[in-house]
Amino acid sequence: DRTPFPDDLDERLSRQFTFLVEIDRLKAVMRQSPLAAADRRENDAEHSWHLAMMVAVLAEHSDEPIDVGHTIQLVLVHDLVEIYAGDTPLYGDGSDQREREVAAAEELFPLLPGDQAGRIRALWDEFEERRTREARFAKAMDRLQPLLLNWMARGGTWQTPGVTADDVRARKAVIGDASAALWKAGRHLIDEGEHRGWSRRS
Amino acid sequence: DRTPFPDDLDERLSRQFTFLVEIDRLKAVMRQSPLAAADRRENDAEHSWHLAMMVAVLAEHSDEPIDVGHTIQLVLVHDLVEIYAGDTPLYGDGSDQREREVAAAEELFPLLPGDQAGRIRALWDEFEERRTREARFAKAMDRLQPLLLNWMARGGTWQTPGVTADDVRARKAVIGDASAALWKAGRHLIDEGEHRGWSRRS
Numbered sequence: 001d002r003t004p005f006p007d008d009l010d011e012r013l014s015r016q017f018t019f020l021v022e023i024d025r026l027k028a029v030m031r032q033s034p035l036a037a038a039d040r041r042e043n044d045a046e047h048s049w050h051l052a053m054m055v056a057v058l059a060e061h062s063d064e065p066i067d068v069g070h071t072i073q074l075v076l077v078h079d080l081v082e083i084y085a086g087d088t089p090l091y092g093d094g095s096d097q098r099e100r101e102v103a104a105a106e107e108l109f110p111l112l113p114g115d116q117a118g119r120i121r122a123l124w125d126e127f128e129e130r131r132t133r134e135a136r137f138a139k140a141m142d143r144l145q146p147l148l149l150n151w152m153a154r155g156g157t158w159q160t161p162g163v164t165a166d167d168v169r170a171r172k173a174v175i176g177d178a179s180a181a182l183w184k185a186g187r188h189l190i191d192e193g194e195h196r197g198w199s200r201r202s
Numbered sequence: 203d204r205t206p207f208p209d210d211l212d213e214r215l216s217r218q219f220t221f222l223v224e225i226d227r228l229k230a231v232m233r234q235s236p237l238a239a240a241d242r243r244e245n246d247a248e249h250s251w252h253l254a255m256m257v258a259v260l261a262e263h264s265d266e267p268i269d270v271g272h273t274i275q276l277v278l279v280h281d282l283v284e285i286y287a288g289d290t291p292l293y294g295d296g297s298d299q300r301e302r303e304v305a306a307a308e309e310l311f312p313l314l315p316g317d318q319a320g321r322i323r324a325l326w327d328e329f330e331e332r333r334t335r336e337a338r339f340a341k342a343m344d345r346l347q348p349l350l351l352n353w354m355a356r357g358g359t360w361q362t363p364g365v366t367a368d369d370v371r372a373r374k375a376v377i378g379d380a381s382a383a384l385w386k387a388g389r390h391l392i393d394e395g396e397h398r399g400w401s402r403r404s
């Protein structure tokens with residue numbers, strides 16, 4: 001019995017509610033990035049909300065026109081698999097990440113009715129494959145957001161042992177696949193951060 | 203000087219980035235609702251993400267067809283004013299809430315370029331006025347989500363001193379303005395919770 005809800009609830013609704021309370025766990029998956037607003041690290045749920053707001057505000061900078069509502073759905077679901085697979089730090093070893101995340105997707109999404117499980121899986125696959133312009137912009141937001149938080153923290157995860165400003169530039173260059181303007185700005189912040197001593201000189 | 207970013211950043215981008223790091227503060231605005239996944243209360247940013255996921259999963263239950271992407275944008279921004287105005291508990295005294303929130307909107311949204319400040323203000327006004335079907339559905343999610351969390355907590359804020367199951371039914375009835383099916387299910391959970399002793403009998 002996988003549902004915490006009463007047996008006499010409509011079955012489709014019961015599956016939907018069960019999925020919706022299971023994903024509450026995303027609020028307990030901690031990332032490396034420090035918040036700008038409080039002295040703690042960020043969790044995946046608030047990170048996903050922040051990306052959605054960034055899509056709404058920054059979509060105009062996409063090199064190609066994008067569907068804003070669709071791109072927002074991509075960022076809302078992009079980290080759901082981390083409920084079971086955990087967060088994989090950007091400056092760490094992610095060698096078994098794909099395997100763990102696919103197993104998580106196959107456990108989590110089928111809590112939903114079949115048609116919706118398929119739709120969410122398609123959104124996650126689209127984000128991962130980065131073949132659509134919306135997926136490339138969503139990925140750019142996922143890289144730009146911690147860059148802004150690291151800037152506010154005067155370093156943040158830029159100061160991970162062994163990481164240099166060149167490593168940061170290499171990991172963030174994917175922003176340029178979606179937006180020349182945002183990558184120009186992001187690169188400027190990385191360069192200026194290096195100049196101010198907030199990251200390790202290369 | 204209201205921006206933490208370098209002076210030579212493009213001015214429009216600088217305003218957008220400044221707004222986007224200012225709203226990081228939504229992650230530090232605490233609500234009353236207990237999480238299902240961790241032993242702490244929920245913050246407004248993760249709450250907003252959860253509502254967006256609920257819209258994506260539950261939109262089919264709206265009595266009238268809704269634009270899902272637009273409804274998601276309503277829930278993403280609906281609590282932003284609480285960055286300055288604070289959270290107003292559902293079972294508390296909210297007599298000066300409107301005044302505080304309008305003042306907050308007039309401080310926060312103009313950090314953005316004028317066209318975008320106007321667009322976000324329009325989304326917030328639409329949510330508050332509840333005259334569109336999307337706004338009514340967004341409001342229903344805002345009432346249904348803590349109901350699900352309270353169910354998982356076997357009481358949660360239903361156990362606020364002085365609050366009875368009738369008070370809960372009265373505060374949640376607005377769900378029925380958007381969806382007969384969701385209000386039927388929500389009411390069933392409230393009734394069953396009362397029966398199990400998770401709220402005060404009326």
Ligand SMILES: [Ca+2]
Pocket residue numbers: 079087088
């Ligand atoms: Ca991730």
